[in-house]
Amino acid sequence: MKLQVRNLEKCFTDKGTYVNVLADINLDVYDGEFVSVIGPSGCGKTTLLNCISGLEEPDSGLINIEGEESQSRLGRVGYMPQKDLLFPWRTVLENALLGMEIRGHSRIESRKRAGELMERFGLDGFEYKTPSVLSGGMRQRVAFMRTLMTDQELIVLDEPFGALDAFTRHQMQEWLVDIWSSMGKTIILITHDVDEALLLSDRVIVLTARPASVKLVVNVGLPRPRRYRMVTDTAFIALKEQLIRALWSDEV
Amino acid sequence: MKPEAGFGVASRDIGRLVLYLIPPGIITSVFVIWELSVSLFDVPVWLLPAPSDILVEGKENYSLLWHHTLVTLKEVVFGFLVALGVGLVLAFCMVFSRAFERAVYPFIVASQTIPIIAIAPLLLIWVGYGITPKIIVVALISFFPIVVNTMDGFKAVDSDAMNMMRTFGASRWQIFPKLQLPNSLPYLFTGMKIAIVVSVIGAVIGEWVGASEGLGYLMTRSIPQFQTDRVFAAMFILSFLGIILFMLVIALRRVIVPWYQSEEYKS
CATH class of the missing domain: 1.20.5 (Single alpha-helices involved in coiled-coils or other helix-helix interfaces)
Known part of the structure; x- marks a missing residue:
């Protein structure tokens, strides 16, 4: 078991009034699993991610990583936000190495590993360029590399494809599944895109509107490797219908 | 087409x-x-000299003007460097200690509300007649834009970038050099652009209240003698000096903060 979340609750105070964001979230993520969390916008997905990664502390409940309850989760969970956050003063390679550098990996070793990965990330030839010359998809791949190259085995992704155009997004989704299956990481992906959740995940977790709790867990039994054209398969459509029903059942 | x-x-x-x-x-x-x-x-020369009169004056007294220009330039450069050093150290300490910031910031602001023309003569009494009081006046005027802008630069870090660093497990001592410091450089240069220009004013004020050398001193000596053309020549040299130094700061920014330009073009 990689991650265990039990009875997680989180409130904010906004100008004196309590806003209940997370109400009793329970979640299990297994080693090497790809799990998507999907829910209406503003339901508290990002707050959940921030709690898991240790950026915020929950008001009550437990978060166990690898079976142990750790008070300080910062540094244990890899985190990839929607913005690529590449530093303009670093070259592409230096950006990709940032995480390893902070975690104290040897410089030579990291450079060697990065050099091997550049081609798989479609970045060879751009190592010593500044990020400003890269396309949106390439920038996002550098950001992935920065997160994936650390020794953190659990990685949370907060709508990483949200800012990309549809075509690039589909390319990146296929690319991410391939990379993930070869790297042995456990991934939690936050998204509001039902297709994306189904294409990438082993399981999809649907949250209710705020205050968020788990409404439905769907096992995606689709064969791998997944390809974008699968969105028209009957099995895919059946799953999609299930998810959309769960997502929109509160609406009149 | x-x-x-x-x-x-x-x-x-x-x-x-x-x-x-x-x-x-x-x-x-x-x-x-x-x-x-x-x-x-x-119009008589002593009232308002024509540009040609000023040019002739500049040519005839070339070595005199050059001597005083070098003195003023020295005061500007040293004062500015002191301001840069003090400004950076203050900004660094303030960003690392909230208590230090709260204790010191009021004094930094207050230092700018005191008329420099009132402090300058006091400095003569305290530190004497040489170049030191001029350097202090220059530094006193020009450290302010450097501190304020650098502080803003340290603080104007994207909160998502800060969060990302924290999830890598970065300490404050890693976040500062890898994120806050480079992020603040464009701000620092904005401060330096303002500081270098007011440094020139500072040097002249420093000389005005008591000096034996420098363009400010030359002006105070020339005015009672109605050598208006010389006063104008000195003013032109001062403006020219300011422009050159300003351009030097911009050139330095291009070398040290090359990404600033490309980011500007992107947005």
């Missing part, structure tokens, strides 16, 4: 050329009008 595109390029080139010619064009026309008005209305 093609001829249109060609025309577009040509007109853009002409547009750029016009942009380049605007500053020298304006300056030249101001001087021409000035020259003509002085000779037309027969």
Whole structure:
């Protein structure tokens, strides 16, 4: 078991009034699993991610990583936000190495590993360029590399494809599944895109509107490797219908 | 399609050329009008010298002016460097200690509300007559924009970038050099651009209240003797000095913060 979340609750105070964001979230993520969390916008997905990664502390409940309850989760969970956050003063390679550098990996070793990965990330030839010359998809791949190259085995992704155009997004989704299956990481992906959740995940977790709790867990039994054209398969459509029903059942 | 595109390029080139010619064009026309008005209305030299009078004065007393220019330049450069050092250290300490910031910031602001012209003579009493009081006056004026801008730069870090660093497990001592410091450099240079120009004013004020050398001193000595052309020559040199130093700061920014330009173009 990689991650265990039990009875997680989180409130904010906004100008004196309590806003209940997370109400009793329970979640299990297994080693090497790809799990998507999907829910209406503003339901508290990002707050959940921030709690898991240790950026915020929950008001009550437990978060166990690898079976142990750790008070300080910062540094244990890899985190990839929607913005690529590449530093303009670093070259592409230096950006990709940032995480390893902070975690104290040897410089030579990291450079060697990065050099091997550049081609798989479609970045060879751009190592010593500044990020400003890269396309949106390439920038996002550098950001992935920065997160994936650390020794953190659990990685949370907060709508990483949200800012990309549809075509690039589909390319990146296929690319991410391939990379993930070869790297042995456990991934939690936050998204509001039902297709994306189904294409990438082993399981999809649907949250209710705020205050968020788990409404439905769907096992995606689709064969791998997944390809974008699968969105028209009957099995895919059946799953999609299930998810959309769960997502929109509160609406009149 | 093609001829249109060609025309577009040509007109853009002409547009750029016009942009380049605007500053020298304006300056030249101001001087021409000035020259003509002085000779037309027969204004005496001691009241308002014509640009040609100022030029002649500059040529005749070249070595005198040059000597005093070097003195002032030295005060400006040293004062500015002191301001840069003090400013950076203060900004660094304030960003690392909230208590230090709260204790020191009021004094930093207060230091700018005290008229420098009142402090300058006191400095003569305290530290004497040489170059030191001038350097202090220059530093006192020019450290302020450096501190304020650098502080803003340290603080103007994208909160998502800060969170990302924290999830890598980065300590404050890693976040500062890898994120806050480079992020603050464009702000620092904005502060330096302001500081270098006010440094020139600072040096003249420092000399004005008591000196034996420098362009400010030369002006205070020339005014009672109605050597107005010399006063103007000194003023022109000061402006020129300010512009050159300002451009040097911009050139330095291009070397140290090369990403700033490309980011600007992107947005």
